Amino acid sequence: MRTLEEVQATLQIAKLKEEDLQETIHCLSFGENVSSADYCLLELDDTLCKHIETGQSLVIRGDKDEHAVLCSGDKTYDLKIADTSNLLLFLPGCKTPDQLPNNQDSQQVVHTQVWGFCNSYWELRKRHPKLKKLTKLLMENPYEGPALGGQEEITENRYTMEDLLERIQASEEEIKAHLETIHVCQIDDFWRVLDFDYEMKLLGHITQLVDSESWPIDKVPLQTTLEELEPLEPRAMIEHCLSCYGKRYTENDNVFYSLHEDKVCRGLAQLLLQNAVKFNLREFQEVWQQSVPEGMSTRLDQLRSLALVDRMSNPETICLLRVDDLPEDTVERFNHLFTLREKWTEDDITPYIQDLCGEKQTTGALLTKYARSSVQNGIKVFNSRRPVAT
Incomplete structure (x- = not known):
């Protein structure tokens, strides 16, 4: 342990002035068996620090x-x-200059023991959750749907929220938001995604009832709908489908749903497109409009990130291309898109790369980094920066 006199002698050798230093002098010593493997340091921003200080937890996830x-x-x-050129010391109880008293009359030596050291630390970068694995x-x-008479329901590969939190690299709120996006419902404590054909069957029952009863699409009575369709499907499934494709509200103590035009049109478009490699665009638009409830209008902008229109073919065509089916990795996503089509307009490609944008990042920045632009027939198009295997 150094004395104050030894410290002052060291200052003279180092040609340092005592008046330029704090009155409290820390002398560091290493404890026995100190190792760099004893501790890991994690850099947190103010938001995450407050998160920890209020008693909440942070969880590391990944298989x-x-x-x-x-x-x-x-x-x-x-x-x-992140590596650092300076050795980082772990000093419990060590006070920084702003924590020291300002009214000390003389210098004092405080002996502090080093509990651990590192020359690197973990830094955090906000990212999009990895949700493809969830789906x-x-x-x-x-x-x-409910098991028919004599059939046993498959009980394997069913997941509770606790199971999903163990397997999915995302926060609980992000997982719940995605479950709502993909129309998942909770059945017997397990989160289940509806088979798309079954979901469309439920929606078909609802839209046919709306048409037959001549109800306004923004005023579908819940109780009457459940009573009319109960012989066909469970009440819980009918109400779940109404929640997926409409907005619930109450009027004079009665519950109604206002069907969401874009969601209904989008769902029925996917039903039409899923079994065809390509569809004549004009014929598709006619059939699509005929399939939606009276009072709803179909528009191609409802199909962003779901279907791709080819204006260069003769006749013009449309095909199913869901952003959910594309790779999560940015490089792989661009390679896949340029395999499907050599040149893309910005309007066509934007729906398929929008979800890749980080915080404060734009699709234009992504295109600048991963694609090359050119002008074709007066229209700006993008193609791959490197040869793409077909």
Whole structure:
């Protein structure tokens, strides 16, 4: 342990002035068996610091074959190792200059023991949650309706929220938001995605009833709908479908649903497109309009990130291309898109790369980095920066 006199002698050798230093002098010493492997340091911003200080937790998620991510209650972060040229010391109880008293009359030596050291730390970068795996897990056993007489329901590959939190690299709020987006419902404590054909069957029952009763599409009575369709499907499934494709409201103590035009038109368009490689665009638009309830209007902008129109073919065609089916990795996504089509207009490609944008990042920035632009027939188009295998 150094004395004050030894410290002052060291200052003279180093040609440092005592008046330029704090009155409290820390002398550091290493404890026995101190190792750099004893501790990991994590850099947190103010938001995450307050998150920890209020007693909330941060969770590291990832299977053995995945790069670990850190999740708060509502956000997901990449974990990156950052090296530093300065050795970082772990000193419990050590006070910084702003924590020291200003009224000390003389210098004093405080002996502080080093508990650990590192020359790197974990830094966090906010990222999009990895949710493709969530859909994949739920699609292992989609819900196709109640089991018919004599049939046993498949009980394998069903997941509770706790199961999903263990498997999915996303925060709980992000998982719940995605479950709502893909129309998942809770059945016997398990989260189940509806088989698309079954979901369309439910929607078909509802839209046919709306047409037959001549109800306004923005005023579908819940109780009457449940009573009319109960012989066909469970009440819970009918109400779930109404929640997926409409907005619930109450008027004079009666519950109604206002059907969402874009959601209904989009769902019925996917039903038409899913069994065809390509569809004549004009014929598709005619059939599509005929399939939706009276009072609804179909528009191609309702199909952003769901279907791709080819204006260069003769006749013009449309095909199913869901953004959910594309790779999550940015490089792989662009390679896949340029395999499907050599040149893209900005309007066509934007719906398929929008979800790749990071915080404060634009699709224009992504295109600048991963694509090359040119002008074709007066229209700006984008193609791959490197040869793409077809």
